[in-house]
Amino acid sequence: MSDLDEFKATYFDECSELLLELEEQFSAIQEGDRDSERLNAVFRAIHSIKGGGGAFGFDGLVKFAHSFETLLDYVRDGKVELSEDVIVLCIRSIDIVADFVGAARTGDALAASYGAVEKAQFDALARGQSAGAASTDDEPMDDFDIDFTPVAVNLERELPMASTAPATDGMTRWTIGFTPFPTLYERANDPLLLFRELGMLGTMTVTPRLKPMPKLADFDPFGVYCAWDIELVSDRASADTIREVFEFVDGDCAITIEMHEGSAPAAIALDDDDLPSFAALAEMAKAERKFIATGDADDMGAGADLSALLDDTKAEAAAPAPLHLVAEAAPAPATAANRDRSTDAPEDSASSGRPVGMQSIRVDLDKVDRVVNMVGELVITQSMLTQQMDDAIRDRYQELVRGIEVLAQTTRGLQDAVMAIRAQPVKSVFSRMPRLVRELASKTGKKIKLETIGENTEIDKTVIEQLSDPLTHMVRNSADHGIESPEKRVSRGKPEVGTVRLSAEQAGGNILIIVEDDGGGINRDRVLEIARERGVVGPDQQMTDEQIDNLIFAPGFSTASEVSDISGRGVGMDVVLSNIKKIGGSVHVRSWTGKGTRMTLRLPLTLAVLDVMLVKVAGSPYVIPLSSIVETIQNSRADFGHMPSGGKVLQVRGEYVQVVDLATRFEMTTDQAEDSRFVVLCEAEGNSKIALVVDDIIGQQQVVIKSLEENFERIDGIAGGTILGDGNVALIVDVQSLKSGTAHQTAA
Amino acid sequence: MRVLTVDDSRTILAMLHHTLTNAGFEVLQAENGQVGLDMLGREDVDVVITDINMPVMDGIEFIKQVRATGKHQSLPILILTTETSQDKRDQGRAAGGTGWIVKPFDPEKLISVINKVVH
Numbered sequence: 001m002s003d004l005d006e007f008k009a010t011y012f013d014e015c016s017e018l019l020l021e022l023e024e025q026f027s028a029i030q031e032g033d034r035d036s037e038r039l040n041a042v043f044r045a046i047h048s049i050k051g052g053g054g055a056f057g058f059d060g061l062v063k064f065a066h067s068f069e070t071l072l073d074y075v076r077d078g079k080v081e082l083s084e085d086v087i088v089l090c091i092r093s094i095d096i097v098a099d100f101v102g103a104a105r106t107g108d109a110l111a112a113s114y115g116a117v118e119k120a121q122f123d124a125l126a127r128g129q130s131a132g133a134a135s136t137d138d139e140p141m142d143d144f145d146i147d148f149t150p151v152a153v154n155l156e157r158e159l160p161m162a163s164t165a166p167a168t169d170g171m172t173r174w175t176i177g178f179t180p181f182p183t184l185y186e187r188a189n190d191p192l193l194l195f196r197e198l199g200m201l202g203t204m205t206v207t208p209r210l211k212p213m214p215k216l217a218d219f220d221p222f223g224v225y226c227a228w229d230i231e232l233v234s235d236r237a238s239a240d241t242i243r244e245v246f247e248f249v250d251g252d253c254a255i256t257i258e259m260h261e262g263s264a265p266a267a268i269a270l271d272d273d274d275l276p277s278f279a280a281l282a283e284m285a286k287a288e289r290k291f292i293a294t295g296d297a298d299d300m301g302a303g304a305d306l307s308a309l310l311d312d313t314k315a316e317a318a319a320p321a322p323l324h325l326v327a328e329a330a331p332a333p334a335t336a337a338n339r340d341r342s343t344d345a346p347e348d349s350a351s352s353g354r355p356v357g358m359q360s361i362r363v364d365l366d367k368v369d370r371v372v373n374m375v376g377e378l379v380i381t382q383s384m385l386t387q388q389m390d391d392a393i394r395d396r397y398q399e400l401v402r403g404i405e406v407l408a409q410t411t412r413g414l415q416d417a418v419m420a421i422r423a424q425p426v427k428s429v430f431s432r433m434p435r436l437v438r439e440l441a442s443k444t445g446k447k448i449k450l451e452t453i454g455e456n457t458e459i460d461k462t463v464i465e466q467l468s469d470p471l472t473h474m475v476r477n478s479a480d481h482g483i484e485s486p487e488k489r490v491s492r493g494k495p496e497v498g499t500v501r502l503s504a505e506q507a508g509g510n511i512l513i514i515v516e517d518d519g520g521g522i523n524r525d526r527v528l529e530i531a532r533e534r535g536v537v538g539p540d541q542q543m544t545d546e547q548i549d550n551l552i553f554a555p556g557f558s559t560a561s562e563v564s565d566i567s568g569r570g571v572g573m574d575v576v577l578s579n580i581k582k583i584g585g586s587v588h589v590r591s592w593t594g595k596g597t598r599m600t601l602r603l604p605l606t607l608a609v610l611d612v613m614l615v616k617v618a619g620s621p622y623v624i625p626l627s628s629i630v631e632t633i634q635n636s637r638a639d640f641g642h643m644p645s646g647g648k649v650l651q652v653r654g655e656y657v658q659v660v661d662l663a664t665r666f667e668m669t670t671d672q673a674e675d676s677r678f679v680v681l682c683e684a685e686g687n688s689k690i691a692l693v694v695d696d697i698i699g700q701q702q703v704v705i706k707s708l709e710e711n712f713e714r715i716d717g718i719a720g721g722t723i724l725g726d727g728n729v730a731l732i733v734d735v736q737s738l739k740s741g742t743a744h745q746t747a748a
Numbered sequence: 749m750r751v752l753t754v755d756d757s758r759t760i761l762a763m764l765h766h767t768l769t770n771a772g773f774e775v776l777q778a779e780n781g782q783v784g785l786d787m788l789g790r791e792d793v794d795v796v797i798t799d800i801n802m803p804v805m806d807g808i809e810f811i812k813q814v815r816a817t818g819k820h821q822s823l824p825i826l827i828l829t830t831e832t833s834q835d836k837r838d839q840g841r842a843a844g845g846t847g848w849i850v851k852p853f854d855p856e857k858l859i860s861v862i863n864k865v866v867h
Contacts, residue, residue, distance in 0.1 A: 011759040190865070
């Protein structure tokens with residue numbers, strides 16, 4: 001059922017936010033902030049997770065959340081002390097709830113005992129406070145599990161006849177005495193509606209017992225001036241079903257229910273304390289009319305008779321609740337039965353419904369992406385227009401030029417506004433880190449505190465999605481390799497608890513994400529030794545400290561002497577670099593021996609628009625991402641050399657770089673003279689370089705990336721396509737794959 | 749027929765919206781009591797369905813405030829809650845709640861409960 005899937009998607013979205021909130025609140029609580037609003041917030045969050053989970057039948061989740069919630073309720077009421085142990089238990093349990101939610105989302109089954117230890121601890125803590133009370137473990141759950149069937153609750157006295165089912169064939173006559181208290185009207189309950197519901201059980205005769213009306217000046221709109229005696233003839237009513245009709249007014253009225261079988265009435269009087277006065281009132285009632293209401297709603301119009309009766313005493317201004325509502329019954333036909341409800345307001349059923357007043361709307365990301373793309377195109381078209389205005393045009397068409405200038409401003413504004421729609425706080429990625437650090441600390445026996453700064457900094461959603469893996473790797477690295485064991489830290493005169501600081505800030509057109517630790521810093525001797533062993537660095541090559549530090553991003557490099565369960569797995573920091581490059585970013589590390597390490601990620605604000613260099617190869621336009629270009633050199637000035645294998649190399653500042661002729665690589669021929677061509681020196685993964693030879697360099701511009709795989713098929717060496725201002729398609733050169741492709745070829 | 753739904757859970761709001769619009773109701777949504785109260789100041793509704801546990805203004809306070817405005821003394825208010833502990837429900841009724849709906853709710857039951865309290 002697609003509706004259900006949609007609700008589930010909403011629920012899981014909401015759970016992610018609530019789990020985030022739980023993390024945040026408990027972090028603050030752990031720091032010592034015991035503000036009661038925090039406790040309310042965590043209670044609400046767990047409560048909402050449980051509530052939604054119940055709707056979808058996620059039993060394991062609901063049961064666990066229920067125990068969690070029960071404990072939080074006691075904590076909130078001050079019945080259970082929020083000790084350090086309880087906080088730690090709660091924080092661990094957030095992870096468990098997250099796992100339950102995750103399992104519910106993917107449909108995976110968790111071990112039946114999952115979270116049982118923590119649940120038992122919750123229950124024990126809760127029981128401890130309510131010693132002697134029934135086991136909190138089971139009782140509330142039974143309540144919670146009930147399918148919603150309105151049942152008469154809180155009966156003052158057990159109804160002796162409750163178990164006596166009415167004869168299935170043959171009618172039973174019931175007489176019901178109904179005397180409202182003022183509270184019934186104060187809570188907006190309406191006797192007429194009760195009659196309507198009661199009338200659905202059979203044929204009914206309602207007789208009002210009127211009390212004399214006070215003078216208008218003394219009239220109380222919520223006063224009780226009328227009680228009713230009801231006679232019901234039904235083949236299906238029972239004392240229970242009748243009670244059920246009065247469920248919402250239980251305690252707000254006096255009710256007597258009597259059953260008459262044959263000629264021998266069996267009377268049951270309930271709540272009769274208030275009756276005598278009304279019995280007397282009934283006698284005093286001068287006018288008494290009966291009206292008959294059956295299950296058919298239209299007949300309720302007869303209520304108008306009653307209102308006519310009351311007309312002379314009806315207060316005009318006060319709109320008294322009981323009278324007003326009764327009187328309204330007449331002009332409102334056919335509202336009683338359920339089946340009439342939908343025809344009652346057909347124009348309102350406009351399927352869209354109008355969620356008026358929401359502070360935000362939820363839009364499919366696809367729709368936003370489409371807008372982002374089109375705005376990107378608009379920006380490019382506009383810049384093309386601007387570029388084509390030469391001085392002659394400027395002189396001749398001043399109005400047009402002014403218009404285009406305004407268009408440029410508006411387009412930029414539109415671009416910013418659209419990007420803001422897709423921007424999300426980095427919080428969603430940062431929020432996964434506390435758990436990571438906790439798990440890591442407990443596995444390694446270290447003490448680590450995670451600080452996050454600037455988590456409301458916003459980045460394009462597409463960048464955020466790509467950020468999670470590299471950032472996880474970096475934080476793991478800091479916690480696993482950076483922070484020392486508590487003993488070592490103490491011996492070095494540092495605080496026992498290490499700190500990993502995660503921060504985000506916007507700097508110009510970039511976002512800086514910094515992972516910093518106060519650990520031992522990078523062991524440069526060891527890094528250099530390994531780099532030499534593995535041939536990453538030549539035996540005599542001299543390197544600065546900074547260059548050595550950044551070697552940790554070199555492919556296949558790992559300094560962990562034993563492969564750690566946590567950061568190891570044979571993948572090193574080079575993965576971070578390649579992931580970050582993929583999204584057009586860069587990463588840099590600095591380290592201070594004995595004091596700590598700082599890794600800085602620099603990311604573009606958005607991925608939708610790419611700064612590129614437009615080049616020409618064999619008559620076709622190609623674009624090369626500006627971020628990967630180091631420099632461009634005219635062929636005539638380039639220092640080419642030949643390798644014994646026949647490959648061409650370029651010598652730049654003492655370094656030999658492989659040369660790839662794009663025309664040859666893409667199997668085309670060019671008639672461009674070799675000397676008038678250009679070399680574009682690019683940097684690929686891990687500081688490795690490649691020199692691309694192109695026919696001509698046209699200029700720099702921004703382009704909107706179009707996926708080739710979605711629209712055509714994957715081509716090796718091409719990262720995607722783009723549509724230029726003149727309508728031509730240009731392919732985006734994939735520097736990384738060209739580099740690894742040549743490495744492969746030369747190796748072969 | 750217009751229903752104001754007040755709940756801080758988007759899931760519950762979405763489910764209510766779906767069930768109620770299918771049944772021909774027009775649905776207004778508010779994410780907490782304060783927003784609901786503001787909305788009642790601007791909009792006419794026939795019935796209110798409200799959660800109890802909400803940030804900013806909870807359901808109990810919301811009901812009290814609604815009843816305190818003269819305009820809404822006879823507006824039916826249904827309390828939507830998973831609290832079966834009777835506690836919250838009684839508090840809600842004491843504040844002026846007309847009836848209640850227990851979460852998770854069955855769509856048909858939801859409609860029949862609404863029909864119990866509105867014309």
